[in-house]
Amino acid sequence: MNASSSSVMEPTVGVLGGMGPLAGATLALRIVELTRAARDQEHIAVVLVNDPHVPDRSAARTEGGQSPLPAMLRGVETLVSAGVDCVVVPCNTAHLWFDQLQAACPKPILHIVDSVIHDLRRQGVSGGEIGVLGTPATLRLGLYQDRLAASGYQALIPGQDEIQSLLVPAIAAVKANRIEDAYPLVVQAIESLERRGARAIVLGCTELPLAVPHDRRPGLGIVLTDSIDALALQAIEWVGRRIEACSA
Amino acid sequence: MNASSSSVMEPTVGVLGGMGPLAGATLALRIVELTRAARDQEHIAVVLVNDPHVPDRSAARTEGGQSPLPAMLRGVETLVSAGVDCVVVPCNTAHLWFDQLQAACPKPILHIVDSVIHDLRRQGVSGGEIGVLGTPATLRLGLYQDRLAASGYQALIPGQDEIQSLLVPAIAAVKANRIEDAYPLVVQAIESLERRGARAIVLGCTELPLAVPHDRRPGLGIVLTDSIDALALQAIEWVGRRIEACSA
Missing domain, CATH: 3.40.50.1860 (Rossmann fold)
Structure with missing residues (x-):
């Protein structure tokens, strides 16, 4: 999306993945595959934290299992420290904690x-x-x-x-x-x-x-x-709007 | 690989990707697909920095283009800050700078x-x-x-x-x-x-x-x-040996 050969990673999409790990990695892949680009430098920068050790989201809500929130908050912190400009979470069930994640994250989280x-x-x-x-x-x-x-x-x-x-x-x-x-x-x-x-x-x-x-x-x-492709497309559109706004 | 439900991300594989972006994302995906696991928590934690803005590696060496080293060093720094335990670089040409990357990285880089x-x-x-x-x-x-x-x-x-x-x-x-x-x-x-x-x-x-x-x-x-699958398998084996060594 950014035709310059600058090595500044901006805008960068953060992916809070691992829930499950195949979904997290697939989202990162689909962002590449669904982006119109003719060479490396026109693709979108992505940082993926694919932590499969986050406690099971469904069990936490339906069987009183361990909360995934602390692990998810650590993942968000890692992404923000890495310099991402927005965050996507390729796990629908994790969105039951969306408000707590967004409250702790200074960057926008795109809702699945x-x-x-x-x-x-x-x-x-x-x-x-x-x-x-x-x-x-x-x-x-x-x-x-x-x-x-x-x-x-x-x-x-x-x-x-x-x-x-x-x-x-x-x-x-x-x-x-x-x-x-x-x-x-x-x-x-x-x-x-x-x-x-x-x-x-x-x-x-x-x-x-x-x-x-x-x-x-x-x-x-x-x-x-x-819901993976929908979120990938949303992230690509978000980056496109961001580049447009910054170059206007 | 780690059957506990701990949310501590260890051992974690760092992927310095983006060179190209499809290769970086595919490596993260292949680590998942090639891991024997029955549930999320048995998969391997991965942090992927997929920065496609790294200057072209081949052009730098054959046409006097901009060096990719500063951008790659920034990526390594991001991975180390995120807490990874080893690093893989899914770009063969980038390995022409392997010694400089390893010298700047306190964690082992697995050579492709x-x-x-x-x-x-x-x-x-x-x-x-x-x-x-x-x-x-x-x-x-x-x-x-x-x-x-x-x-x-x-x-x-x-x-x-x-x-x-x-x-x-x-x-x-x-x-x-x-x-x-x-x-x-x-x-x-x-x-x-x-x-x-x-x-x-x-x-x-x-x-x-x-x-x-x-x-x-x-x-x-x-x-x-x-070379993508070979590197994914090497990372999976590295994590397996690390877990064995730590539980021995």
């Missing part, structure tokens, strides 16, 4: 649900029933429901049985690098929401887009919003 | 050529003629030649015309996200070295493995050493 809503509009879906797949905590605590409602959408959520029998094992399989095991489970969850009337499906846990490879998506015949 | 030699042995190639593909600077300044000779191999290097007509445009295409354009050029360079007697080919510029997708490699019928 806002990125997803922006991506729905980019794909031409301006209203109606939207299926949301995610972790038990994300779905139970309504991370998506209110924000979708405020933007003119209505969230459709899988039943408790489907969350446990399809989404929980699919997410665990991705975290263990067993992508092939995850795929049919996620497809079943997508088809079930489609039968209930969903116009589009949000892959609202960053493990879920990893379970459904890009080349298999057109065959599913429904609009999918990939 | 050592990783590649280790990978050749892992693949059962213990001696003989090895074709090396890379940037003009890497090949002209002999980054691989001496180290391969010291380990019982003999380096075969493409001719000057092939470097300019095949490798330079292939590397530029990857940096511009045009993978499909790069593939036939790299295959032609591989086949040429094979005809000259190479028993294996080193993809000795981190853009080159990106030009030859994993699923198309078996069809080429020759042992390939991928």
Whole structure:
């Protein structure tokens, strides 16, 4: 995005990753792949803290497990010390702590649900029933429901049985690098929401887009919003606006 | 690798990336994909500084361009401040400054050529003629030649015309996200070295493995050493040894 050969790393996107690690690294990769650039120096500077030792976000909220907040705050501090200008968190469930993270971070954190809503509009879906797949905590605590409602959408959520029998094992399989095991489970969850009337499906846990490879998506015949790609595009747009503002 | 749910990020691998950015992000991704882990907390902590604004390494050495060293030293400093325990640099040409980087870094930097030699042995190639593909600077300044000779191999290097007509445009295409354009050029360079007697080919510029997708490699019928994967495996082994040493 910056055509100068300056070695000043600005603007720089900070990625608080590791939740899971494949999602964190994939987000850094997608920022590169989705950027229009002809040579190295036109790409976007990124600092990724991919700390997989952050305690499980869903367990903390649904089973009284250890809080991930202290580890996430340390990650934010590392990113800010490294000089980043904005922060993205490629973990939907982590956004249940968004307000505490933003309060501790002097740089803007781009909210993943806002990125997803922006991506729905980019794909031409301006209203109606939207299926949301995610972790038990994300779905139970309504991370998506209110924000979708405020933007003119209505969230459709899988039943408790489907969350446990399809989404929980699919997410665990991705975290263990067993992508092939995850795929049919996620497809079943997508088809079930489609039968209930969903116009589009949000892959609202960053493990879920990893379970459904890009080349298999057109065959599913429904609009999918990939929360990793949506966040990468939001970061790229943020950097573009920042460069424009600074050179105006 | 660390089964505890501790949020202490140790041991942590630092990745000095951005050279190019796709290679840096892919290395972070391959560390995740090549790690045997059943859940997030068993993966390896990584901090990636993916700064694409580092001046071109090959141009600095062959055309008197701006030195990349100050920018690389800043990146190393950022990684060390973030608490990493070792550093990898997913750019072969950057290793022409290896001694200066290591002198400024209190943590070990794993040398990419050592990783590649280790990978050749892992693949059962213990001696003989090895074709090396890379940037003009890497090949002209002999980054691989001496180290391969010291380990019982003999380096075969493409001719000057092939470097300019095949490798330079292939590397530029990857940096511009045009993978499909790069593939036939790299295959032609591989086949040429094979005809000259190479028993294996080193993809000795981190853009080159990106030009030859994993699923198309078996069809080429020759042992390939991928300098990104070799470095990722070296980092994973380093972390494994470190954990063993600390728990002994």
